[in-house]
Amino acid sequence: MTATLQNDFVATLRAHSQRYHDQHPFHVRMNAGECSRRQLQGWIANRFYYQENIPRKDAAILANCPDVEVRRRWIRRILDHDGRTDGEGGIEAWLRLGEAAGLTREEIVDHRHLVPGVRFAVDAYVNFARTRPWVEAVASSLTELFAPDLMAERLVAFERWYAWIEPGGLAYFRARLEQAPRDCEHALEVVTEYCRSAEDRSRAVDALSFKCDVLWSLMDAIDNAYPE
Numbered sequence: 323m324t325a326t327l328q329n330d331f332v333a334t335l336r337a338h339s340q341r342y343h344d345q346h347p348f349h350v351r352m353n354a355g356e357c358s359r360r361q362l363q364g365w366i367a368n369r370f371y372y373q374e375n376i377p378r379k380d381a382a383i384l385a386n387c388p389d390v391e392v393r394r395r396w397i398r399r400i401l402d403h404d405g406r407t408d409g410e411g412g413i414e415a416w417l418r419l420g421e422a423a424g425l426t427r428e429e430i431v432d433h434r435h436l437v438p439g440v441r442f443a444v445d446a447y448v449n450f451a452r453t454r455p456w457v458e459a460v461a462s463s464l465t466e467l468f469a470p471d472l473m474a475e476r477l478v479a480f481e482r483w484y485a486w487i488e489p490g491g492l493a494y495f496r497a498r499l500e501q502a503p504r505d506c507e508h509a510l511e512v513v514t515e516y517c518r519s520a521e522d523r524s525r526a527v528d529a530l531s532f533k534c535d536v537l538w539s540l541m542d543a544i545d546n547a548y549p550e
């Protein structure tokens with residue numbers, strides 16, 4: 323691929339920031355301090371389903387990926403979320419966020435708050451990674467290019483507007499500020515190396531569009547379940 327084609331490809335991927343869920347009305351209200359306690363708790367309990375399924379999605383990518391060097395780096399994502407032992411990892415950190423916001427572990431883990439639209443959106447993402455070519459699944463993870471800005475904004479918003487959430491609960495977002503850039507740098511390397519033809523590139527762009535839709539649908543479902 324020539325340098326120009328590569329730059330255009332990366333620019334097209336990055337332009338998907340315009341469709342990222344940071345612009346969803348629920349996130350806009352969240353970051354403006356307009357969410358109630360119940361709405362934030364609902365968001366945390368529902369987003370847990372995304373968090374617990376991310377490692378299963380990444381395991382599907384590993385299962386479909388024949389490149390040992392890619393697998394060696396990709397596997398770290400699973401450990402980041404699952405931890406190496408009890409009490410570690412992103413899933414645990416998300417449960418602590420829930421506790422800091424006044425939820426019990428039990429009510430998060432047993433899915434009593436999980437709404438159908440969130441389940442369908444997350445299941446669609448995992449299913450995509452299981453059934454589509456692995457490079458497309460890698461491309462679909464590239465929404466993480468846009469996540470750090472949202473995390474930084476969220477950290478400021480939570481400290482400012484939702485002081486009733488214990489500050490220790492925000493550790494998850496701080497960890498993602500470092501993990502997301504590292505992860506998406508690798509994902510970008512993979513798609514630029516493997517997407518050689520115009521058709522490959524177009525499929526990678528479609529995969530990222532699909533993922534933007536997953537995240538947007540997830541937020542729509544939460545927004546509908548916890549009206550103002």
Ligand SMILES: O=C(O)c1cc(C(=O)O)c2c(n1)C(=O)C(=O)c1cc(C(=O)O)[nH]c1-2
Binds near residue numbers: 462464472537
């Ligand atoms: O809170 C967010 O807005 C947000 C967004 C995303 C994303 O853009 O997919 C991820 C995360 N958080 C996240 O915490 C996370 O671990 C994660 C993994 C992935 C992925 O697709 O592999 N996205 C995201």
